[in-house]
Amino acid sequence: MRNRKTLIAAAAMVMLMGGVPAASAATTPSTAKGAAPAWAAFDLALPAATLTSVRLNVRQNGDRWTLTVEWNISYSAANIANQPIYWTFAYIMEQDDVDDDVVASGVRKSVEVKPRAQGHNFTQEFTLNSEALHTEIGDEEIYASAFAKNIRTGREIQLNTRRHIFDV
Structure with a gap:
């Protein structure tokens, strides 16, 4: 808990000062080339959106x-205050022993x-034929992955559903 408070305090200082404090901070304005924008540390230090x-x-x-x-996506107070833009989308996956297969991608529908x-609620529908779902001999283990990506920081969060096992 103490580390979290320290991290939040440091992020708040960076927000107020407009850059990362350094020995040369007294002589270098925060608008110097290469200075991080004030929101950068704030977005990375505080809790992000949650799926x-x-x-x-x-x-x-x-x-x-x-x-x-x-x-569903819920947001921290820092997210609501700073208004970063998120892309959100879903995939339909088939579980394998080594690498899972992407059966259907929702990136085009982001x-x-x-x-x-109040957060956001999303629904995405995929209609497929049996051939598209049939990736191996025997039962198929299908699950969904939902994603939210902070466009400003590139930070991506993901949450998977439980597997549905069925014969195609």
Whole structure:
């Protein structure tokens, strides 16, 4: 807890001073070339957005499968105050022993959002045929991954659903 308070205090100092304190800070203005913007340390030091409640619903209609991913994003007070932009999107994955396969990507359907107190709720639907889901012999272990990426810092957070095991 003490380290967290120290980190928050340091981030607040950086915000107020507009750069990282150094021995030459008295003679170098914070607008000097290469100085970090005031928000940079604040975004990295304080809690970021959080993905919660990622769910995957699977429905079959003949050879067509509808996979619906639902997820929520909640924001820290620092996010709400600084208003960084987030991209959010989902993937449908198939679990393998070595590397998991991307079955469907939602990057083309990414949504750009700014933090707000009540957070955001998202739903993304994927419709696939059995062939697209069938990546190996036997049962398929399908799950969803939801992502949120802070455009300003590049920091990405991810949360996966539990696996759905079914025969395609």
